[in-house]
Amino acid sequence: MSTKVCVVGGGPAGLRAAEAAAAAGAAVWLFDSMPSVGRKFLVAGRGGLNITNTNKCFAEKYTGPGMPAEIWRSLLGDFPPESLRAWAEDLGIKTFSGSGGRIYPQEMKSAPLLRRWITRLRAQGVRFFPRHRWTGWHAGCGRRWWLDFLAPAGETAIDADAAVFALGGGSWPVTGSDGSWLEKFASSGVAVRPLAPANCGWETAWPEDVLRRAEGMPLKNIRARAGATSADGELLVTSYGLEGGVIYQIGPALRTDPVVSLDFKPSFSFDTLMARMPAAEKFHLHEAFERCRIQETARVLLLSRSSQWTSRETFAAGVKGFPIRLERPRPLAEAISSVGGVCWSELDHSLMLRKFPGLFVAGEMVDWEAPTGGYLIQGCFCTGARAGAAAANFK
Numbered sequence: 001m002s003t004k005v006c007v008v009g010g011g012p013a014g015l016r017a018a019e020a021a022a023a024a025g026a027a028v029w030l031f032d033s034m035p036s037v038g039r040k041f042l043v044a045g046r047g048g049l050n051i052t053n054t055n056k057c058f059a060e061k062y063t064g065p066g067m068p069a070e071i072w073r074s075l076l077g078d079f080p081p082e083s084l085r086a087w088a089e090d091l092g093i094k095t096f097s098g099s100g101g102r103i104y105p106q107e108m109k110s111a112p113l114l115r116r117w118i119t120r121l122r123a124q125g126v127r128f129f130p131r132h133r134w135t136g137w138h139a140g141c142g143r144r145w146w147l148d149f150l151a152p153a154g155e156t157a158i159d160a161d162a163a164v165f166a167l168g169g170g171s172w173p174v175t176g177s178d179g180s181w182l183e184k185f186a187s188s189g190v191a192v193r194p195l196a197p198a199n200c201g202w203e204t205a206w207p208e209d210v211l212r213r214a215e216g217m218p219l220k221n222i223r224a225r226a227g228a229t230s231a232d233g234e235l236l237v238t239s240y241g242l243e244g245g246v247i248y249q250i251g252p253a254l255r256t257d258p259v260v261s262l263d264f265k266p267s268f269s270f271d272t273l274m275a276r277m278p279a280a281e282k283f284h285l286h287e288a289f290e291r292c293r294i295q296e297t298a299r300v301l302l303l304s305r306s307s308q309w310t311s312r313e314t315f316a317a318g319v320k321g322f323p324i325r326l327e328r329p330r331p332l333a334e335a336i337s338s339v340g341g342v343c344w345s346e347l348d349h350s351l352m353l354r355k356f357p358g359l360f361v362a363g364e365m366v367d368w369e370a371p372t373g374g375y376l377i378q379g380c381f382c383t384g385a386r387a388g389a390a391a392a393n394f395k
């Protein structure tokens with residue numbers, strides 16, 4: 001008789017785990033608390049879904065406390081970005097490479113891909129159980145498990161030879177990923193770290209004049225530094241602070257020390273800026289703006305501290321490093337992803353919970369993080385593939 005694998009959570013990690021388990025010959029039942037699966041995946045598709053990336057240093061993008069060295073090299077070795085592209089093409093979804101090596105489905109949406117994926121999973125024999133909220137587990141006879149659910153007909157327990165949990169992080173709870181599983185795992189003795197926002201905007205209290213003149217305006221071609229990390233690109237000044245890919249990338253460092261230093265002219269060195277300004281006795285800020293070609297939004301920010309720029313030197317230093325103290329990240333519910341979750345120390349190489357043989361985890365609920373640009377979905381696919389295949393082969 002084939003192994004019965006229950007997958008709980010129908011995001012990309014759970015769907016991929018179901019696919020891998022079915023391909024390995026298991027009978028797969030997939031449960032989700034929502035009326036349909038893949039809701040966050042659909043949200044991700046609204047802004048042009050990045051499914052993976054062509055970056056050669058892929059494994060280095062993943063960080064997390066206590067993460068085993070080489071784990072991502074191994075996960076990506078089993079299911080590399082090229083395999084994800086081939087997988088999409090096999091579903092009839094063509095992909096293309098955009099800026100920063102980002103790989104998009106041709107239609108820039110996730111709905112067509114998700115529809116075809118579900119159809120194929122059903123054809124593979126995967127059975128779907130929507131509106132089933134997982135509430136706990138307990139051991140059955142032998143090495144079997146009972147999983148508890150709150151279903152439309154009431155409480156129910158389903159038995160399984162092995163299970164994969166892919167319950168997601170804590171952002172966008174409206175999609176079903178509400179992070180409520182964390183407490184249940186913790187009370188079962190699984191070490192977890194609280195979920196916190198990642199890939200998110202940050203708040204700062206702008207002076208009135210900055211808000212009035214710069215809200216909604218971009219800072220283009222800038223470099224943002226935090227601690228030892230930096231990122232180049234674009235930022236948006238918002239009513240609450242700063243938003244955009246650049247601040248997402250340096251988020252891990254900001255969580256340690258929430259001060260970002262903006263370089264408004266990364267292509268000019270300090271000396272180049274100095275050379276552009278006349279060595280006049282009297283320093284004129286507006287003339288310096290013109291001579292150094294400072295963009296409008298940066299001018300507003302620099303003007304808000306104009307008393308500091310009294311010389312060519314102080315001005316050039318301010319352009320190259322404009323520090324902004326941030327207050328906090330935007331709320332978890334708004335973030336693209338979350339950090340925290342099941343600690344790596346709880347997992348073996350197959351992503352099985354050491355304390356609960358036969359129970360596996362995958363996707364964003366594990367304590368790793370990665371920047372936007374396709375690394376998140378790729379990470380969910382890799383971990384889902386490994387956990388699903390291992391669950392199917394669990395004896």
Ligand SMILES: Cc1cc2nc3c(=O)[nH]c(=O)nc-3n(C[C@H](O)[C@H](O)[C@H](O)COP(=O)(O)OP(=O)(O)OC[C@H]3O[C@@H](n4cnc5c(N)ncnc54)[C@H](O)[C@@H]3O)c2cc1C
Pocket residue numbers: 008009010011012013014031032033034037038039040041043044045047048049050051052132133134135166167168169171172175176177178179180181335336337362363364365372373374375376377378380
């Ligand atoms: C606006 C936005 C844009 C994004 N864009 C990109 C992008 O372009 N590229 C990229 O790589 N990533 C992107 N992401 C991130 C990506 O969508 C997530 O990292 C990914 O969906 C996580 O997959 P997952 O399978 O781990 O969890 P999820 O997709 O969160 O799925 C978890 C599933 O578990 C179910 N669940 C939760 N609790 C229970 C329970 N108790 N019982 C039963 N079911 C439960 C949920 O209903 C949900 O269906 C984006 C995210 C957002 C919000």
